[in-house]
Amino acid sequence: MRITRIETFLVPPRWLLCRVETDDGVVGWGEPVVEGRAETVRAAVGELSDLLIGEDPTPVEHHWQRLTKAAFYRGGPVLSSAVAGLDQALWDIAGKRLGVPVHQLLGGPVRDRVRVYGWVGGDDPAELADAVSARVESGLTAVKMNASGVMGRSATVREIDAVVDRLAQVRDVLGPDRDVAVDFHGRFNAATARRVLPLLEPLRPMFVEEPLLPEYGHLLPDIVRCSPVPIATGERLYSRTDFLPALQAGIAVAQPDLSHAGGISEVRRIASLAETFDAVLAPHCPLGPVALAASLQVAFATPNFLIQEQSIGIHYNKDAEMLDYVVDAGVFAFPDGNIHRTDAPGLGVEVDEDAVRRADRVGHRWRPPVWSHEDGSFAEW
Numbered sequence: 001m002r003i004t005r006i007e008t009f010l011v012p013p014r015w016l017l018c019r020v021e022t023d024d025g026v027v028g029w030g031e032p033v034v035e036g037r038a039e040t041v042r043a044a045v046g047e048l049s050d051l052l053i054g055e056d057p058t059p060v061e062h063h064w065q066r067l068t069k070a071a072f073y074r075g076g077p078v079l080s081s082a083v084a085g086l087d088q089a090l091w092d093i094a095g096k097r098l099g100v101p102v103h104q105l106l107g108g109p110v111r112d113r114v115r116v117y118g119w120v121g122g123d124d125p126a127e128l129a130d131a132v133s134a135r136v137e138s139g140l141t142a143v144k145m146n147a148s149g150v151m152g153r154s155a156t157v158r159e160i161d162a163v164v165d166r167l168a169q170v171r172d173v174l175g176p177d178r179d180v181a182v183d184f185h186g187r188f189n190a191a192t193a194r195r196v197l198p199l200l201e202p203l204r205p206m207f208v209e210e211p212l213l214p215e216y217g218h219l220l221p222d223i224v225r226c227s228p229v230p231i232a233t234g235e236r237l238y239s240r241t242d243f244l245p246a247l248q249a250g251i252a253v254a255q256p257d258l259s260h261a262g263g264i265s266e267v268r269r270i271a272s273l274a275e276t277f278d279a280v281l282a283p284h285c286p287l288g289p290v291a292l293a294a295s296l297q298v299a300f301a302t303p304n305f306l307i308q309e310q311s312i313g314i315h316y317n318k319d320a321e322m323l324d325y326v327v328d329a330g331v332f333a334f335p336d337g338n339i340h341r342t343d344a345p346g347l348g349v350e351v352d353e354d355a356v357r358r359a360d361r362v363g364h365r366w367r368p369p370v371w372s373h374e375d376g377s378f379a380e381w
């Protein structure tokens with residue numbers, strides 16, 4: 001069995017898929033993407049393909065080592081995401097070839113269902129009550145929201161009060177039996193984060209995400225020490241070695257992205273590393289169907305798993321939805337707030353190849369918004 005062809009597809013709203021074909025007809029799918037840099041990752045996948053064409057796809061770890069390390073320069077979002085998508089496709093092929101789901105190859109399932117959450121409120125959250133009610137009606141038992149829109153690095157009293165007030169509105173609708181997580185998105189500074197975190201604790205968020213920008217990771221131990229709320233981070237960390245200092249700082253929740261942090265192979269190891277710090281896994285996934293499918297395979301086989309992000313109804317999905325690219329949307333249904341395990345082979349999702357090829361002809365040029373403070377200076381999004 002040899003890899004004969006690797007193709008990439010730039011599909012709306014903002015994703016990139018890859019398709020790895022073999023000479024005996026087994027095809028694997030991956031999702032190598034950095035949001036806003038999809039074309040850059042596409043070029044990286046093209047370069048990495050030189051290491052795979054003509055090779056036997058089955059020694060996945062051997063390929064991971066070569067894809068990650070063979071070009072001397074390594075790591076970072078673009079290269080790690082390119083490797084991630086190819087790694088997913090190789091695992092998909094490995095499972096399909098043997099007729100088993102990937103979670104079986106990872107040691108077998110440790111759970112029957114995976115709890116998922118959905119976003120509410122978008123980039124600049126307002127009028128949250130109706131959005132939360134709609135999410136609850138759709139079956140979800142947990143939501144995530146941004147703490148704020150654009151906000152001063154050193155927030156004002158009014159801005160801080162608004163953060164608390166938004167969370168209170170959401171807690172009011174959810175009651176005590178459902179959960180809400182709050183994403184700070186690194187929008188304000190460490191001093192403000194230290195001030196805000198204790199104010200949120202009475203509303204019992206499941207966790208607070210990215211209280212700091214990743215470049216301020218050296219301040220994370222202080223934030224964890226002063227926070228009664230569990231701290232989560234990791235969507236902008238790309239390897240075990242990136243996660244180690246965050247785990248040593250005492251984060252409660254590790255959030256690697258299956259399409260950014262080296263794929264199934266590396267996220268599996270990040271989960272194991274997190275377990276040694278008594279931290280749980282909540283993979284980031286505001287992405288498409290292959291990234292979610294890969295996330296679920298890891299979740300089914302990972303003991304220290306908390307909850308999975310999924311992108312149905314997320315504010316970025318303007319021109320297309322995750323389910324537009326799958327043959328059977330039922331594999332991602334969450335009637336009781338959980339996606340249930342199946343024994344479908346590989347990643348467990350059948351990609352609608354015609355839909356993907358059609359969408360690639362349209363493509364996209366998605367970019368994150370660029371925000372400014374009132375004085376015109378750059379603001380974190």
Ligand SMILES: [Mg+2]
Nearest residue numbers: 183209210235
């Ligand atoms: Mg986030």
